[in-house]
Amino acid sequence: xxxxxxxxxxxxxxxxxxxxxxxxxxxxxxxxxxxxxxxxxxxxxxxxxxxxxxxxxxxxxxxxxxxxxxxxxxxxxxxxxxxxxxxxxxxxxxxxxxxxxxxxxxxxxxxxxxxxxxxxxxxxxxxxxxxxxxxxxxxxxxxxxxxxxxxxxxxxxxxxxxxxxxxxxxxxxxxxxxxxxxxxxxxxxxxxxxxxxxxxxxxxxxxxxxxxxxxxxxxxxxxxxxxxxxxxxxxxxxxxxxxxxxxxxxxxxxxxxxxxxxxxxxxxxxxxxxxxxxxxxxxxxxxxxxxxxxxxxxxxxxxxxxxxxxxxxxxxxxxxxxxxxxxxxxxxxxxxxxxxxxxxxxxxxxxxxxxxxxxxxxxxxxxxxxxxxxxxxxxxxxxxxxxxxxxxxxxxxxxxxxxxxxxxxxxxxxxxxxxxx
Numbered sequence: 001x002x003x004x005x006x007x008x009x010x011x012x013x014x015x016x017x018x019x020x021x022x023x024x025x026x027x028x029x030x031x032x033x034x035x036x037x038x039x040x041x042x043x044x045x046x047x048x049x050x051x052x053x054x055x056x057x058x059x060x061x062x063x064x065x066x067x068x069x070x071x072x073x074x075x076x077x078x079x080x081x082x083x084x085x086x087x088x089x090x091x092x093x094x095x096x097x098x099x100x101x102x103x104x105x106x107x108x109x110x111x112x113x114x115x116x117x118x119x120x121x122x123x124x125x126x127x128x129x130x131x132x133x134x135x136x137x138x139x140x141x142x143x144x145x146x147x148x149x150x151x152x153x154x155x156x157x158x159x160x161x162x163x164x165x166x167x168x169x170x171x172x173x174x175x176x177x178x179x180x181x182x183x184x185x186x187x188x189x190x191x192x193x194x195x196x197x198x199x200x201x202x203x204x205x206x207x208x209x210x211x212x213x214x215x216x217x218x219x220x221x222x223x224x225x226x227x228x229x230x231x232x233x234x235x236x237x238x239x240x241x242x243x244x245x246x247x248x249x250x251x252x253x254x255x256x257x258x259x260x261x262x263x264x265x266x267x268x269x270x271x272x273x274x275x276x277x278x279x280x281x282x283x284x285x286x287x288x289x290x291x292x293x294x295x296x297x298x299x300x301x302x303x304x305x306x307x308x309x310x311x312x313x314x315x316x317x318x319x320x321x322x323x324x325x326x327x328x329x330x331x332x333x334x335x336x337x338x339x340x341x342x343x344x345x346x347x348x349x350x351x352x353x354x355x356x357x358x359x360x361x362x363x364x365x366x367x368x369x370x371x372x373x374x375x376x377x378x379x380x381x382x383x384x385x386x387x388x389x390x391x392x393x394x395x396x397x398x399x400x401x402x403x404x405x406x407x408x409x410x411x412x413x414x415x416x417x418x419x420x421x
Contacts, residue, residue: 009039016043025049030070034077050085052109055098075101088137111139111167131161139167143258145205147174158191165197169256171205178204178215178247181224181232189227199255201248208245214238217267220249237263239282264289271297275333280306287311290329290349290356302336311345329356338365340394347374353385361386368395368408378413391420 008016020028020043032044055071075097079086083102088109091098095112138160140153149172160166172179179202189195208214220234235248246261254271260278264285274297279285285307293300337358339347347370350356364387375383395408415421 009037013039013043017046017048020044021048025052026054029053029078029082030073033081034073045082045085047085050082052088052090053086054090055094056090071097074098106134108134109137109139110135112141130159132159133162135160135163137165138163141167141169142171143169145171145173147172149175149179154187157188160192162194163192164194166192166195166199167255168200168202169258170200170202171260172202173205175204175206178206178220178245178249180220180234180247180249181222181227181229183223185227185229199251201250201254201256201259203261204247204249206245206247208238217265220247224249233267233269235262235266237261237265237281266292266296269296272299275299275301276304277302278304278306282307282309284309284311285346285349287326287329287349287355291327294329294331299333300331301333302338303331303334304338305346305350306341307346308341308343310343311349326355328354331356331358333360334358335360336363336365337361340365340367342370344370344374347371348383351375351383351386354382356386358386360389362389363392363394364390365394371395375417378411378417384417387417388419390418393418393421 008019011019020032025048028044028049032040034041055074071094079098079101083104084106086102086104087106088111089095089098089104089107090111138157146153149170153170157166170179177183184200184202189198215236217234217236220236221232224230224232231252233250233252237246237248239245246263248259248262250256252269254269254273257273258276259271259274260276262277262279263281264279264283277293277297277300279293285305293303337350339350347366348355350358351374372378374380
């Protein structure tokens with residue numbers, strides 16, 4: 001080991017930088033700064049390793065902050081040495097300690113992920129109205145419902161007078177009106193004279209007075225064309241059973257990997273980046289709807305369905321196995337299917353291989369009694385093919401009959417259906 005270390009240190013700085021540049025810059029900083037070798041310490045502080053710091057990691061459940069012990073070392077020993085070089089920060093849940101570790105005079109990009117309601121209120125409370133003239137790029141993702149859009153988010157964005165690139169992914173609740181093109185222009189965009197790239201997805205859940213005439217998709221789209229913004233679209237979902245209405249507005253092409261609470265009406269757009277889709281409605285989802293999903297979301301990996309309405313009589317014709325009058329829906333990349341809160345028709349629609357093919361399905365979330373009914377106690381051959389690769393099965397009974405999964409005694413045919421469990 002010593003001989004290897006010595007030979008590496010014998011190399012000129014240019015060669016060492018080439019070698020280190022093939023590594024993750026966060027690993028370089030963590031491993032080399034403060035280890036007692038001044039030359040290596042200075043090399044690790046080079047701008048190629050310190051301009052962009054990404055404190056976010058990913059796992060199977062999504063975005064998470066990196067290990068606490070690693071973060072502590074950054075706060076105490078690394079950030080105070082390199083803060084002057086930092087131009088871009090990608091952060092999740094520890095922003096306060098990171099920002100307190102240095103002054104960051106050259107910071108001009110800030111990307112924030114996975115803020116919950118308390119953190120939004122804490123960080124976006126504006127203690128002053130000073131502009132942020134050095135900030136050129138800003139990305140904000142709030143995947144949980146926030147009530148702070150008007151009071152916290154808008155005042156913060158207005159301070160970004162020289163912003164050039166802006167990305168917003170927001171889920172908003174508590175407004176009497178939808179966020180639309182007019183609101184975005186009048187409240188935010190007119191304060192950003194240098195903005196040239198704006199990617200956004202904003203979902204507003206609002207209580208709408210049903211005595212007032214409904215807005216249409218065309219009405220929402222006009223609010224964008226009226227302010228000269230053509231590359232945008234929308235999805236409206238009115239509920240027949242509740243006063244809540246959901247309005248999605250988004251830039252085109254769609255830049256994000258999640259789309260949630262979409263109804264059976266969505267635009268003829270190819271959502272190439274979406275890997276997680278949640279569709280929900282009180283209007284039936286017929287076979288043609290699932291064909292459209294396959295066409296519009298070609299790289300879909302996770303699909304959640306919520307719909308308690310049975311399919312129409314036309315779609316019910318598909319219940320005869322091997323019906324040749326409809327095309328088989330292909331979802332080549334879906335690994336996770338959640339059909340916990342659905343009418344049994346959708347279990348048949350999605351698990352019957354004569355209607356839908358799911359060659360990579362490995363995670364299935366479904367209520368056990370509905371699965372048992374739809375598969376005819378795990379004897380129905382048409383559904384066996386889509387279940388054979390499942391490695392994780394999440395099952396729940398109705399709340400009043402809920403049992404621990406481990407207490408269910410499965411019939412022998414269950415394990416023929418799910419040989420990998």
